[in-house]
Amino acid sequence: MKCLILAAGRGRRLQSRADSKPLLPLLGVPLVERTVRAARAAGADRFVVVTGYAADRVEAFLRDLAARLDVPIDTVRNPEWDSTENGRSILAAEGLLREPFLLSMADHLFEPALVRDLLRAPLPEDGLCLAVDGDRDNPLVDPGDVTRVCRDGDRITAIGKGLEPFDGYDTGIFHCTPALFDALRAAGSEGDTSLSAAVQWLAARGRARAVDVSGRFWCDVDDEPALRRAEEALLRRLRGKTGDGPVARWLNRPLSIRLTRRLVETPVTPNQISLFSFGLSLVAAALFLLPGWWALALGGLLAQAASVIDGCDGEIARLRFQGSDYGGWLDAVLDRYADAFLLAGLTAHAWQQGGGPWPLAAGFLAITGSFMVSYTADKYDGLMRERGGARFRMGRDVRVFLIFLGALLDQVLPVLVLIALVMNLETVRRLIVCRREPGGARGGADVVADRARS
Amino acid sequence: MKCLILAAGRGRRLQSRADSKPLLPLLGVPLVERTVRAARAAGADRFVVVTGYAADRVEAFLRDLAARLDVPIDTVRNPEWDSTENGRSILAAEGLLREPFLLSMADHLFEPALVRDLLRAPLPEDGLCLAVDGDRDNPLVDPGDVTRVCRDGDRITAIGKGLEPFDGYDTGIFHCTPALFDALRAAGSEGDTSLSAAVQWLAARGRARAVDVSGRFWCDVDDEPALRRAEEALLRRLRGKTGDGPVARWLNRPLSIRLTRRLVETPVTPNQISLFSFGLSLVAAALFLLPGWWALALGGLLAQAASVIDGCDGEIARLRFQGSDYGGWLDAVLDRYADAFLLAGLTAHAWQQGGGPWPLAAGFLAITGSFMVSYTADKYDGLMRERGGARFRMGRDVRVFLIFLGALLDQVLPVLVLIALVMNLETVRRLIVCRREPGGARGGADVVADRARS
Structure with missing residues (x-):
């Protein structure tokens, strides 16, 4: 044509x-x-x-x-x-x-x-x-x-x-x-x-x-x-549609779009933004290791700021038609590392405050649960898309916001326990929801190659 | 037709x-x-x-x-x-x-x-x-x-x-x-x-x-x-083709096929086998928490046994045409949890032996790296399939085998450090390999929805 x-x-x-x-x-x-x-x-x-x-x-x-x-x-x-x-x-x-x-x-x-x-x-x-x-x-x-x-x-x-x-x-x-x-x-x-x-x-x-x-x-x-x-209109179209969770929708996205409006006129690339946001998260995690409320609160603020900035890479890529499979994947991989380091930093902070092995156990479960929610996201999102309809999305935006709140309010251990509970329960819920799906038991010899993946 | x-x-x-x-x-x-x-x-x-x-x-x-x-x-x-x-x-x-x-x-x-x-x-x-x-x-x-x-x-x-x-x-x-x-x-x-x-x-x-x-x-x-x-011939056809790593190919698969030959005649389902293998891994992780070499070595043996049994679910599903997307996914999710608990158990063991926060840091990096290798596997495997050719696959089989060796030889901390190094370096290697791919920079506005995933 x-x-x-x-x-x-x-x-x-x-x-x-x-x-x-x-x-x-x-x-x-x-x-x-x-x-x-x-x-x-x-x-x-x-x-x-x-x-x-x-x-x-x-x-x-x-x-x-x-x-x-x-x-x-x-x-x-x-x-x-x-x-x-x-x-x-x-x-x-x-x-x-x-x-x-x-x-x-x-x-x-x-x-x-x-x-x-x-x-x-x-x-x-x-x-x-x-x-x-x-x-x-x-x-x-x-x-x-x-x-x-x-x-x-x-x-x-x-x-x-x-x-x-x-x-x-x-x-x-x-x-x-x-x-x-x-x-x-x-x-x-x-x-x-x-x-x-x-x-x-x-x-x-x-x-x-x-x-x-x-x-x-x-x-x-x-x-x-x-x-x-x-x-x-173009900036407004960056909202929604992309499976944003509640914190992304009501807090991060409005802020990141304002930032994107400035950044899109500069030569900065989406992957550079991904890397900058990742670096900011690492700094936040390092601040969590320091004693005292000030470093903790500053780390929480930086973590939340990194989460906001992390929205700009995709927005700029869409506005400039620079989107790529690799860019989205790099961003996701860096996000997983950022999550892990932020939670490890909080865990170390809680551990230094005492409590023996329990903060460590809570931190381990929070890190594992967060990974599992991301690991199961593709499959679960695909299923939910097929079903259509609105849904509450428990993703990274909520996770980082909880970390931010926990740091600001000096409630590190409760937040770790909360993240551990919410993320692991969400994973189990997804396993159950997807099992109920009629397609869940779909047979066929070809499909089973997946079983060997690790 | x-x-x-x-x-x-x-x-x-x-x-x-x-x-x-x-x-x-x-x-x-x-x-x-x-x-x-x-x-x-x-x-x-x-x-x-x-x-x-x-x-x-x-x-x-x-x-x-x-x-x-x-x-x-x-x-x-x-x-x-x-x-x-x-x-x-x-x-x-x-x-x-x-x-x-x-x-x-x-x-x-x-x-x-x-x-x-x-x-x-x-x-x-x-x-x-x-x-x-x-x-x-x-x-x-x-x-x-x-x-x-x-x-x-x-x-x-x-x-x-x-x-x-x-x-x-x-x-x-x-x-x-x-x-x-x-x-x-x-x-x-x-x-x-x-x-x-x-x-x-x-x-x-x-x-x-x-x-x-x-x-x-x-x-x-x-x-x-x-x-x-x-x-x-049917049993032999279960080998290879599925992206098995070296330990799976030379140790786990030959053993699991022997087991499968027995199990396939029983009413046990692939998902039951996945759950049994997961339970065995949890027991192994709990044994790691106990002091002394005997519990450690027994835990290592159980972990390796669970890894062998974990091959049977897919094999039986293929032989009986019971393969399903859900089954493969459940197996993968349980494997991730099993990996995390095994490594956490080893970390706790090393920590009890002293060394302050360093065993904790090594354990954290080992858990994170292992997750990341699994998290990046789909994308990387897809790319390698397109390219064709043989490749060394650094996956769960190697990870669990290292855990088994570390437990048996009472070398827990070195194994944690090794896993942390190998898994994180492998993740970085994958990020670089995939970036070099011509398709890696493929443009298009539709693709970028992925960026928002978390």
């Missing part, structure tokens, strides 16, 4: 932020790169980008992007980019588009799921599908600037900026047949060279279908307020 | 072991069930079984099997089972077989990969494919009893018991078109109602193809020596 991206315009309203709008960085990634990446994630595997304003720089950037992503990107120039509507940019690419294709603006952000919805809908012969947002209260939309759509079932009946009545917004993302080119010429010969005019021309002939994508994320970045809304 | 299984014969040569040969249990599972399961694993999804001798009992067993496996099994009786050759049994099923089908004898064991090889080969129109073993030295074959095959390329030129010269063995596993029925009638009208005669009839017309399956496991269970050979 080819994807046509219109990147010819100048974007005067954002000129103060970047000379060329397609190259405007949004949370560390230029707008046109975001469009290419999102379309690729939805299935597009070749790109045609129409350039105009600052064409040399945009094309140089796209050559570099094509190499980085290992995806073919052809460019076409629209010399009339400044004097005509955007339909002329589409016509400039006609020679490269003989099959149905995806069409997006370079300054429209969208999630891949929106495009997948669009591609699933049947494409009218000699027509097009437009992704329409039926949520008239979508806070990301600028009501004064957006193109409106009127629908009859899944047929578009009218499209235009001032349209009244209307029941949806034009997201600017289309699935088109090459019939669009004829429609553009027909509408152009009637005096309007805009894409909307061509859609109107097709709609009048019953060949423009609306695909409802209400609830999916999309955003048109036209001016400063829209840019800020888009940033907020 | 339907699969026809011939289970009409009596099996006089094995009468002392079971009255009906298809129901003869081989390492806990009746022969005909092994055939059905192996064919199903290779892709067969409907079965037709021809019964004869003891038909009521065989059919009752197959009804139960169909319900257990949730797979349709039709049965057809061959009333002439005692007076004719096996071709008549095939003809009895003609009404149920309108499409190409798989054909096997109820007393032939085979691995699913053999059938997959057979099904991949093109099937001659109006003919059949026979899986032929070209390994004339196959120790599982009884040279005096096997049906021999002579080939020209992939064409069968002759087939028969005493054939000379010959270059392969008839495995008794066929991929047939319904043309086989006409061939059986044609050969029968010439006086020979055996399947071999029909194959010979088709071979004379160039319609019998040989598919070479040399090296694949198959075995014809006709008499006591063949039964013993089959048992040995």
Whole structure:
């Protein structure tokens, strides 16, 4: 599937932020790169980008992007980019588009799921599908600037900026047949060279279908307020969805997102953040070894700070499309070591305060239980995902928060006992929950190779 | 794909072991069930079984099997089972077989990969494919009893018991078109109602193809020596392939297989064995807490015994087709707890002998390192599988063996230090090896959800 991206315009309203709008960085990634990446994630595997304003720089950037992503990107120039509507940019690419294709603006952000919805809908012969947002209260939309759509079932009946009545917004993302080119010429010969005019021309002939994508994320970045809304929306999307526990959701994530907003503009990498957070945990564990409340409390604060910072690596990786299997794995392995050292530090602290072997036993069980909760997490999370529904997640966020509280309140032994109890009981609970699952007893000779793992 | 299984014969040569040969249990599972399961694993999804001798009992067993496996099994009786050759049994099923089908004898064991090889080969129109073993030295074959095959390329030129010269063995596993029925009638009208005669009839017309399956496991269970050979072969197949470490391969596995041979005939389940082995490890850990060499050495012996027994659960599950995701997972979780308690017991022992906090630090690092090696095993093993090739595997077998040696030789602290060093260095090595992997830096926004796991 080819994807046509219109990147010819100048974007005067954002000129103060970047000379060329397609190259405007949004949370560390230029707008046109975001469009290419999102379309690729939805299935597009070749790109045609129409350039105009600052064409040399945009094309140089796209050559570099094509190499980085290992995806073919052809460019076409629209010399009339400044004097005509955007339909002329589409016509400039006609020679490269003989099959149905995806069409997006370079300054429209969208999630891949929106495009997948669009591609699933049947494409009218000699027509097009437009992704329409039926949520008239979508806070990301600028009501004064957006193109409106009127629908009859899944047929578009009218499209235009001032349209009244209307029941949806034009997201600017289309699935088109090459019939669009004829429609553009027909509408152009009637005096309007805009894409909307061509859609109107097709709609009048019953060949423009609306695909409802209400609830999916999309955003048109036209001016400063829209840019800020888009940033907020991208940052907000970092919350939830990732199986955050309660402390992560209500405390760590809001703080880490604030930090991420700053860090994403710097050259720091996600793996560097993972390592920094790990180092901070080691310092915290070392502080636990010192006598006295001050060192203990400072260690607790550092441990909690490390837990907050530990959220930034994944957030930055997602914002910058730097996510990797290895990064996630390294982060998880370092977290396990950090947990172990923090609990060992607390155990040593409690032991120095007296109590003979009992603080050691509590510490051992706390370390073991914490490991087991992480060790069983993949299997348990997979099962819970299949079942769906909300659930309380007993993970690292809660563990470190308990360590933080215990250190701050100088209640080290009670916290070790609590962690030991909660984590081991949670492990046993998971063993029981997963056993009850119908799939739990699934047979098959191939599966058993796993038994030998150690 | 339907699969026809011939289970009409009596099996006089094995009468002392079971009255009906298809129901003869081989390492806990009746022969005909092994055939059905192996064919199903290779892709067969409907079965037709021809019964004869003891038909009521065989059919009752197959009804139960169909319900257990949730797979349709039709049965057809061959009333002439005692007076004719096996071709008549095939003809009895003609009404149920309108499409190409798989054909096997109820007393032939085979691995699913053999059938997959057979099904991949093109099937001659109006003919059949026979899986032929070209390994004339196959120790599982009884040279005096096997049906021999002579080939020209992939064409069968002759087939028969005493054939000379010959270059392969008839495995008794066929991929047939319904043309086989006409061939059986044609050969029968010439006086020979055996399947071999029909194959010979088709071979004379160039319609019998040989598919070479040399090296694949198959075995014809006709008499006591063949039964013993089959048992040995199935047990031998439990070795290797499962990522065993050196101690598992050279010490634990040979012992556990001996134990499995006994246990597989009893009603004990794999999960019961996992729990028993875990309990034994707990007893060993408790013995480590007692002062003196005797308790220490006994604990070491019990720990090593538990490690051997821990191999039996997977072996029995494989032999009885009782493998399950849950079983493998339960076993792994219990192993982690067992490791932790054994090392904690050793740590307590070393601590009681003096040395202040240093034995505690060594014990902590040994426990943490052991966990980390298990925690990183899935990812690392997956990567190594992709790369292929042999590798030294530093896993639980080595860990428990070191514990055993340390206890026996009363060298607890050195062993803790050794385990701490080896396990943590191995974890760091894995982090480095996986980072170097080209796939290690694979990008993509979807992947990063993993980062949030804890």
